[in-house]
Amino acid sequence: MSESSTADITAEQVAHLAHLARIDLTPEELQRLTGELAQIVHAVEKVTEVATSDIPATSHPVALHNVFRPDVVGATLSTEAALAGAPEHDGSRFKVSAILGEEQ
Template sequence: MSEITREQVEHLAGLARIALTPAEIDRLTGELGQIVDSIAKVSEVAGADVPATSHPIPLVNVFRDDVVGETLTQEQALAGAPEHDGTRFKVSAILGEEQ
């Protein structure tokens, strides 16, 4: 088992500016030791002939062709607007701006 000490955990907590209680330090000392051991086991199994992977299944982006379709006319778009000036939507001022 890899030995992670209380002092190392306290040092890391100090670097991260995390206040830990003595009970938390004890718990994290054991947990971090187990994590280091688990990584060591995986490193033993992974040989030079095993490629590094971030996902078990290759990821591919699926894109569709960008096809222009029917769009609304200016009149259709403005038809449902609460307020408009004939060519643009009218909205209330925001963030204290004057109208």
């Protein structure tokens, strides 16, 4: 990282966080995570620089709208047609084996 951040992340801070989270880091992991967390902090600082009060906060870059179609009653299967391919049925319902050996 070429620029110095106002909130530089130190290896000691990362080690402390790892200790609090009960994560055992190798020296190599500690070094790598220190750099990665520093990059994240730097990126957040950059966003903060351009985020102004005249720009509303958003959760999506494009406004969302209802994409559902209206409910329309259409042709449906009859009970007989739905049960026609079932391995077992009782005339009005599918028959399935009990779950986990328990009778329902």
